[in-house]
Amino acid sequence: MLFDVRPKESRKELFDREREIREIKMATEHPLVAITGIRRVGKTSVLKVALHEVGRPSIVIDARGLKQNFGRREFYALLANALKPSLPRLGDLLRSIRGIKILGLEVELSWKNESLSLVELFDRLNERKVVIAIDEAQRLRGPFSPEIRSAIAHAYDYNRNLTFILTGSEVGLLHEFLGVEDEDSPLYGRFIHEITLERFTEEQSIDFLRKGFEEAGKKVREEVLEEAVGELDGIPGWLTFFGNSYTAGGHDLQSIKRMAVRLALKELKNLLEGRPERYGHVLRAIAGNRRSWSEVKRYVEEREGCTISGSVLHNILENLEKMSLVKDYTFLDPIYEAAARLL
Structure with missing residues (x-):
């Protein structure tokens, strides 16, 4: 299936x-x-x-x-x-x-x-x-x-x-x-x-959902598929999560997305376990559309009420990229981005 x-x-x-x-x-x-x-x-x-x-x-x-x-x-x-x-x-x-x-x-x-x-x-x-x-x-x-x-x-x-x-x-x-x-x-x-392995294209994502619902014997409107793909950005695991939840009776995309975000938040907390609280501040800054070094630095300093050295911020950003969470001040997964706002 x-x-x-x-x-x-x-x-x-x-x-x-x-x-x-x-x-x-x-x-x-x-x-x-x-x-x-x-x-x-x-x-x-x-x-x-x-x-x-x-x-x-x-x-x-x-x-x-x-x-x-x-x-x-x-x-x-x-x-x-x-x-x-x-x-x-x-x-x-x-x-x-x-x-x-x-x-x-x-x-x-x-x-x-x-x-x-x-x-x-x-x-x-x-x-x-x-x-x-x-x-x-x-x-x-x-x-x-x-x-x-x-x-x-x-x-x-x-x-x-x-x-x-x-x-x-x-x-x-x-x-x-x-x-x-x-x-x-x-x-x-x-x-x-x-x-x-790359995420699915928009066309592949819609085709995946269409075939999955056909396999499950469910008729789903095309606009629902398109909206889901727009929210989940071609990531097969989240598309599968949506299809599974929708088939089980959860017909509200935003409710399903909230469940996915809660799951991602738990995983994000596990990934950050043992790391300074500052990592969470940096992720919240990026999730809040701060797309430059100076904007992220300003946000973290305001949260902590103290200055942060450039080398420390550089190391945090570098480690977050190594963890494949962000790249160039952008989240690689929109569900993780939504989860980061709740940290």
Whole structure:
């Protein structure tokens, strides 16, 4: 169903994206692939469909489950869950690796005594052609990230049967994690095949909604579709949210939009957790149509009742761009812009 809000897993569930899926499948001949794009543009769905069609054994790690400053224990718990679906095809290899125990359908990884070595894991998986995918890989930034990066760099150089596919909604932070432009990073200078998912065009968006409602057996006026597309700006996840809510009986676009904004506000607060309150002030300034350095600076200073240095404001704006929230004093997602006004 096109309006199923869960990530799609087969081509028949997915709208369009033939070019991107074809490119991902071809890119699995490269050691390192990045799939980037703003939140809710469909990266996870495209990844899952492509992996299904490639047909190779795959391991998918959902890094969204990691907290800030995670360590080996937390990462290995996540990795253990990711390995379970691969047992039918890779169980024989995994059983032979020090630090891995397989008990029925469960996987246990040792993170302390005789702990699992990521390098050894990758070396053994290299005996088959395997894809290792990490969803929202920018979440791997933290104290344990150097070890993960070093293991990926080792696999890049020595494990020709392995392909790593990393998705990232916070594009700048994903690049920062990989460190391909950081001379101190083991991945410095390595080629990454990057595939960017763009939002739908206006025509694609209307076609998506039209086909989704046809699939659901709903007749919806064309002007309703056009109004929804105008509000949601071609972002597949929000279009799906609208279609799902409308089909379930919520026939007021503005009510559905308010629900989406509340969801985005919760996500925005999570993204800003641990950061100074000043980040929220900057986002509110931009959401309030302040489109220049001086206007944003003036707003923040008025909110805080004190001066703010140019370098501090520069760092905040740079980090917000790395998080793929704003670019050139403009929000990349209109729903997040509406949510920022409520911070």
